[in-house]
Amino acid sequence: MDWPVFCSQEVIQLNIQESIRKQLAQELKLSLSTQCQYVVTCYQCFYVNGVISIALEYMDGGSLADFLMTARTVPEAYLAAICKQVLKGLMYLHHEKRVIHRDLKPSNILINHRGEVKISDFGVSAIISSSSAQRDTFTGTFNYMAPERISGQKHGYMSDIWSLGLVMLECATGNFPHPPRGSFYELLEDVVDQPSPSAPSDQFSPEFCSFISAWNK
Numbered sequence: 001m002d003w004p005v006f007c008s009q010e011v012i013q014l015n016i017q018e019s020i021r022k023q024l025a026q027e028l029k030l031s032l033s034t035q036c037q038y039v040v041t042c043y044q045c046f047y048v049n050g051v052i053s054i055a056l057e058y059m060d061g062g063s064l065a066d067f068l069m070t071a072r073t074v075p076e077a078y079l080a081a082i083c084k085q086v087l088k089g090l091m092y093l094h095h096e097k098r099v100i101h102r103d104l105k106p107s108n109i110l111i112n113h114r115g116e117v118k119i120s121d122f123g124v125s126a127i128i129s130s131s132s133a134q135r136d137t138f139t140g141t142f143n144y145m146a147p148e149r150i151s152g153q154k155h156g157y158m159s160d161i162w163s164l165g166l167v168m169l170e171c172a173t174g175n176f177p178h179p180p181r182g183s184f185y186e187l188l189e190d191v192v193d194q195p196s197p198s199a200p201s202d203q204f205s206p207e208f209c210s211f212i213s214a215w216n217k
Contacts, residue, residue: 034097038089040110040120059118061111064171068106074171076208082109083168083211085117090164093119094157104163105144106170143176169197169212172204 033042041057061067064082067074074082086109093099101108101119108121144163169177177197178190199212 034092036089036092036096037116038085038118039092040118056120057118059110059112059120061113063107063120064109064111064117064167065106067111068171068174073174076172076205079168079171079208081115082117082171083164086119086164089119090157090160094160100157101160101163103144104160104167106167109167143178165212166197169199172199172208
């Protein structure tokens with residue numbers, strides 16, 4: 001196969017049986033095939049020498065996490081454009097692919113020089129979590145998980161919307177919505193037990209505050 005001139009590679013290493021890794025690579029290849037401009041294109045997924053490798057569309061602007069490291073915050077106008085594209089990507093994943101992303105966070109939202117915003121790593125967590133070696137474990141980044149996921153309750157597509165809301169609020173304020181606590185487990189308790197984060201009405205537009213209030217109900 002002739003690879004595109006610019007592509008990136010993601011490597012997945014799992015401590016599971018070789019036969020399961022081969023099956024997992026095939027499942028990922030089928031799951032990651034997309035036809036959506038708001039989702040990073042997967043060119044190929046293959047298994048070599050015990051490692052699963054995924055050849056992905058190259059996004060030369062890096063991730064939203066990279067942008068936040070330098071800019072700290074994202075103005076509302078730009079944030080609206082980013083959010084619109086991510087929501088369209090999630091609509092495709094949820095309604096066309098029937099996939100819950102499970103790990104939406106700034107590092108999985110990629111940007112290119114044309115200003116296009118695309119979701120990356122979709123389906124990877126879902127496939128890994130359903131494999132025989134991983135089905136009883138959490139997949140995804142705990143910080144951005146919806147309360148129902150952390151507490152082990154039934155969850156669905158709305159858990160991705162919760163994660164997106166946290167990402168948007170973090171981009172707007174420059175800080176993770178839940179204040180730092182003494183331990184990681186205390187942070188998880190806050191996510192489950194404390195009121196949902198909100199946008200300060202004296203700092204942001206009524207539209208943005210309303211949007212943030214809507215997703216966390």
